[in-house]
Amino acid sequence: MSFEDVLAEHARRRDKALGMGGAEKLARRRAEGNRNARERLDLLLDPGSFTESGLFAAGIRPEVRDRTPADGKIAGFGRIEGRMVAVVANDFTVLGASSSVVNMKKIRHVKEAASARGLPLVLLGESSGARMPDRMGAAGRGSFGQDPAEYQRLRQSPWVSAQLGPCYGSSTWYACMSDFVVMRKGATMAVASDRVTAMAINQPVDAQTLGGWQLQTEVTGLVDLAVDTDDEAIAAVRRFLSYLPSHAGEAPPVVPVPPGSDAAGAAILDLVPAERNRVYDMRKVIGAIVDRDSLFEVKPRFGRSLVTGLARLDGHSVGIIANNPLYKGGAIDVDACLKVTSFLVLCDSYNVPIVTLVDQPGFLIGLEGEQRGAPGRIINWMNALQLVTMPKISVILRKSYGQAYLNMGGGRNSDEVACWPSADLGFMDPVVAMNVLYGLKEADDPERYHTLHAELTRDTSPYALAELYEAQAVIDPRETRAWLIAMLEVHRLRRTGGVGHHRLANWPTSY
Amino acid sequence: MAEIRVRSEIAGSVWKIEVAVGDAVAEDDSLVIIESMKMEIPLLAPQAGIVTEILVIEGEAIAEGDIAVILG
Numbered sequence: 001m002s003f004e005d006v007l008a009e010h011a012r013r014r015d016k017a018l019g020m021g022g023a024e025k026l027a028r029r030r031a032e033g034n035r036n037a038r039e040r041l042d043l044l045l046d047p048g049s050f051t052e053s054g055l056f057a058a059g060i061r062p063e064v065r066d067r068t069p070a071d072g073k074i075a076g077f078g079r080i081e082g083r084m085v086a087v088v089a090n091d092f093t094v095l096g097a098s099s100s101v102v103n104m105k106k107i108r109h110v111k112e113a114a115s116a117r118g119l120p121l122v123l124l125g126e127s128s129g130a131r132m133p134d135r136m137g138a139a140g141r142g143s144f145g146q147d148p149a150e151y152q153r154l155r156q157s158p159w160v161s162a163q164l165g166p167c168y169g170s171s172t173w174y175a176c177m178s179d180f181v182v183m184r185k186g187a188t189m190a191v192a193s194d195r196v197t198a199m200a201i202n203q204p205v206d207a208q209t210l211g212g213w214q215l216q217t218e219v220t221g222l223v224d225l226a227v228d229t230d231d232e233a234i235a236a237v238r239r240f241l242s243y244l245p246s247h248a249g250e251a252p253p254v255v256p257v258p259p260g261s262d263a264a265g266a267a268i269l270d271l272v273p274a275e276r277n278r279v280y281d282m283r284k285v286i287g288a289i290v291d292r293d294s295l296f297e298v299k300p301r302f303g304r305s306l307v308t309g310l311a312r313l314d315g316h317s318v319g320i321i322a323n324n325p326l327y328k329g330g331a332i333d334v335d336a337c338l339k340v341t342s343f344l345v346l347c348d349s350y351n352v353p354i355v356t357l358v359d360q361p362g363f364l365i366g367l368e369g370e371q372r373g374a375p376g377r378i379i380n381w382m383n384a385l386q387l388v389t390m391p392k393i394s395v396i397l398r399k400s401y402g403q404a405y406l407n408m409g410g411g412r413n414s415d416e417v418a419c420w421p422s423a424d425l426g427f428m429d430p431v432v433a434m435n436v437l438y439g440l441k442e443a444d445d446p447e448r449y450h451t452l453h454a455e456l457t458r459d460t461s462p463y464a465l466a467e468l469y470e471a472q473a474v475i476d477p478r479e480t481r482a483w484l485i486a487m488l489e490v491h492r493l494r495r496t497g498g499v500g501h502h503r504l505a506n507w508p509t510s511y
Numbered sequence: 512m513a514e515i516r517v518r519s520e521i522a523g524s525v526w527k528i529e530v531a532v533g534d535a536v537a538e539d540d541s542l543v544i545i546e547s548m549k550m551e552i553p554l555l556a557p558q559a560g561i562v563t564e565i566l567v568i569e570g571e572a573i574a575e576g577d578i579a580v581i582l583g
């Protein structure tokens with residue numbers, strides 16, 4: 001056989017493998033408006049940068065070997081904005097991208113390369129779960145579970161998952177382990193499909209109710225962001241990664257500061273009402289402080305009384321934690337506690353310093369919180385906060401009451417604290433305190449009430465805090481951006497090249 | 512469109528009703544302002560719709576989870 005013949009045969013095999021589930025299935029997908037796995041990779045990766053791993057992998061059972069190109073999961077390495085990443089793209093046109101022996105070997109390989117060599121891992125999810133009959137019976141049990149480290153999450157490098165269709169099995173399990181999960185609306189993520197669930201519980205159930213974007217972004221918080229299309233999901237993946245280093249051993253990239261970033265601060269006084277009983281949207285305030293258009297919110301639909309998001313100050317990545325009085329007056333509920341805890345883990349693990357903006361009346365008090373174990377969630381947050389080794393810089397805008405004052409970086413839970421002149425430091429709302437301490441309501445004895453009330457509120461000013469050096473500065477609100485940039489520069493981890501000690505690196509991925 | 516029950520996220524009292532039955536509202540429009548923790552906190556429309564029912568009156572107490580407005 002000549003080389004020509006061999007190469008011709010090779011080309012034939014290669015084209016067949018690249019053809020995924022075949023022309024008919026691909027055409028149907030296109031007609032439905034769905035991108036296929038290789039199109040998604042083209043969108044995700046810099047042009048021409050993809051090197052595939054395991055194109056000629058195939059199903060383990062002889063009878064499917066000929067119709068399982070790449071064994072239904074496309075793996076390999078490519079670049080995103082010039083930086084190398086590891087990727088897995090599920091090919092739903094091949095046996096529903098179901099998991100089996102060979103394709104899970106591929107995932108294991110790129111996953112291990114990512115962790116060992118310091119590459120982010122991107123997982124494009126759409127899978128029908130375990131492949132049958134491969135996973136059936138004792139032999140099926142023996143076909144997986146061969147890697148005792150498969151579910152360790154040590155955060156050596158960032159993992160990002162995009163849920164782009166029905167995600168059962170590995171697409172969901174690895175999403176739960178990921179640092180960021182984006183879901184295209186209409187996709188689903190759940191333990192079992194609507195069909196299997198309906199059979200198990202003997203009543204009809206809707207796929208979106210079981211695992212759709214509203215459940216996962218608003219109720220469970222398992223998905224960080226919901227978008228309308230594959231293209232938006234992939235853009236979100238690229239944008240998220242741009243704030244982070246390729247791996248935990250280096251500082252995040254520094255980028256140019258967009259023109260006009262210093263201008264927005266002048267109008268900051270227009271964004272926060274002078275009247276203390278009026279609320280405002282903290283996201284607008286954040287926008288006036290960080291580099292222009294740099295806020296990338298994480299979990300915007302979950303625990304909304306607190307904002308978590310990646311942003312930049314002077315071209316450097318920061319993690320923003322900020323109460324949002326627009327929701328629940330900024331009172332901190334259990335969802336907010338969960339959200340901020342996982343955000344601290346994210347930032348600290350990838351060397352992103354924390355900036356906290358405070359305006360909160362305390363933890364939200366009520367039955368639902370207690371039934372969800374609020375004390376435990378509050379302390380989890382403190383556990384995480386105090387394990388952070390990245391710099392923590394805090395600005396108190398208005399209220400900071402109660403135990404939550406500590407969770408929001410009060411005292412030595414921040415490296416530097418500044419207050420706006422409008423800051424109000426107390427333990428609880430004065431009206432409640434009057435009742436608790438003196439059993440007194442205003443109507444009962446107005447004169448005595450006002451005397452005692454004046455005493456209680458006398459020492460809540462930011463200058464009282466600054467006198468004790470519990471705040472290192474009281475600043476004009478318009479100076480917030482400049483002060484933060486200066487403090488972040490002071491506290492940059494020069495001695496370790498911007499790299500922290502990662503004491504949160506093996507924190508659980510869900511709780 | 513399925514009806515959307517807009518529930519209060521906090522306990523407090525109904526300070527001001529900002530809409531009337533029949534009004535078209537956009538996502539994040541303020542429907543009712545609730546007074547709680549000495550703040551005026553708006554209850555926002557979770558998505559666009561038409562106000563079909565208002566279940567609260569100004570001045571009365573409202574608990575976390577109480578339905579304030581129904582959108583259709």
